[in-house]
Amino acid sequence: MSDEEDLLKLDNQVCFALVTAARNVVSIYRPILEPLGLTHPQYLVMLALWEQSPRSLGELAEELAMEPATLSPLVKRLEGQGRVTRTRRLEDERVLDIGLTPQGRALRQQALEVPRRIMAVTGLGIEQLKDLRDGLQPFAGRMPHLAG
Amino acid sequence: MSDEEDLLKLDNQVCFALVTAARNVVSIYRPILEPLGLTHPQYLVMLALWEQSPRSLGELAEELAMEPATLSPLVKRLEGQGRVTRTRRLEDERVLDIGLTPQGRALRQQALEVPRRIMAVTGLGIEQLKDLRDGLQPFAGRMPHLAG
DNA sequence: TCACGATTATTAGTGTACTAACTAATTGAT
DNA sequence: ATCAATTAGTTAGTACACTAATAATCGTGA
Numbered sequence: 001m002s003d004e005e006d007l008l009k010l011d012n013q014v015c016f017a018l019v020t021a022a023r024n025v026v027s028i029y030r031p032i033l034e035p036l037g038l039t040h041p042q043y044l045v046m047l048a049l050w051e052q053s054p055r056s057l058g059e060l061a062e063e064l065a066m067e068p069a070t071l072s073p074l075v076k077r078l079e080g081q082g083r084v085t086r087t088r089r090l091e092d093e094r095v096l097d098i099g100l101t102p103q104g105r106a107l108r109q110q111a112l113e114v115p116r117r118i119m120a121v122t123g124l125g126i127e128q129l130k131d132l133r134d135g136l137q138p139f140a141g142r143m144p145h146l147a148g
Numbered sequence: 149m150s151d152e153e154d155l156l157k158l159d160n161q162v163c164f165a166l167v168t169a170a171r172n173v174v175s176i177y178r179p180i181l182e183p184l185g186l187t188h189p190q191y192l193v194m195l196a197l198w199e200q201s202p203r204s205l206g207e208l209a210e211e212l213a214m215e216p217a218t219l220s221p222l223v224k225r226l227e228g229q230g231r232v233t234r235t236r237r238l239e240d241e242r243v244l245d246i247g248l249t250p251q252g253r254a255l256r257q258q259a260l261e262v263p264r265r266i267m268a269v270t271g272l273g274i275e276q277l278k279d280l281r282d283g284l285q286p287f288a289g290r291m292p293h294l295a296g
Numbered sequence: 297t298c299a300c301g302a303t304t305a306t307t308a309g310t311g312t313a314c315t316a317a318c319t320a321a322t323t324g325a326t
Numbered sequence: 327a328t329c330a331a332t333t334a335g336t337t338a339g340t341a342c343a344c345t346a347a348t349a350a351t352c353g354t355g356a
Contacts, residue, residue, distance in 0.1 A: 042311095065168045
């Protein structure tokens with residue numbers, strides 16, 4: 001049992017915990033978001049747009065720490081559902097502005113109930129959630145050394 | 149009203165941190181696992197098999213907290229790469245035993261270097277990794293209330 | 297023994313998520 | 327004014343991950 005074996009085991013535990021936790025979160029949200037007609041990534045997009053809109057697809061991708069190529073079809077589905085608008089910006093036609101429809105804006109009222117239902121299902125309190133958020137900080141968001 | 153807005157924001161932060169952290173972990177491992185010819189999920193499968201093999205596909209899926217339907221094609225790719233064997237168990241032909249080939253067993257030597265390279269890239273130490281692992285425990289692994 | 301329900305794995309279909317290659321538009325430099 | 331470089335999005339192709347439906351096998355009880 002060398003140091004390397006121990007490290008491999010710790011590595012395994014961390015990765016496993018992180019990946020399964022992310023999967024579980026999606027599974028927990030699924031039944032709660034389903035009545036809203038949203039998947040979990042779509043929910044994150046709507047949260048970002050409720051904070052600020054309209055925004056270019058690129059800015060949105062940057063804030064959500066995802067690739068424009070991933071966001072592009074996702075936003076198209078939201079447009080198909082009538083929650084979101086996709087319009088070329090007049091000053092620069094390369095830019096695609098993503099905005100909210102009245103229907104998309106109205107959805108926020110239903111979304112306000114989501115967090116309480118999540119806390120009820122998981123039995124987690126506000127403090128635990130804050131601790132988790134803070135513990136994840138070193139890994140979260142867009143990681144600079146991954147760009148390029 | 150304001151309470152609900154705050155909760156929605158906290159909810160957003162936690163989910164966002166968790167999901168992007170999981171994505172980032174995969175991105176960090178990608179270039180390191182690429183010379184081994186493994187994706188990150190495949191790496192987790194090999195880690196589990198190095199601990200114990202052969203094992204049925206169902207047992208493996210249980211330990212990895214994933215669905216058999218997800219694991220099935222993943223294991224087939226590992227078989228195609230010559231790392232893994234897929235054989236029906238004689239006593240019960242419904243069961244598919246997943247074992248290691250000599251090549252799959254040998255791969256472990258190269259994998260022993262992975263954790264140090266990860267720590268070098270991320271700049272994280274053993275203690276930080278342990279803290280993160282422990283912080284994720286309430287969400288990690290197979291969640292009982294999701295079964296069914 | 298034969299029919300039935302349970303167990304185990306696979307297939308089909310949807311939805312992210314990534315990289316790489318591509319189109320279209322703008323900017324900058326000759 | 328034109329051509330090169332850059333920027334913004336999209337498309338193509340691969341790989342997870344889930345649900346639902348299917349197939350194959352096993353065990354049991356009539």
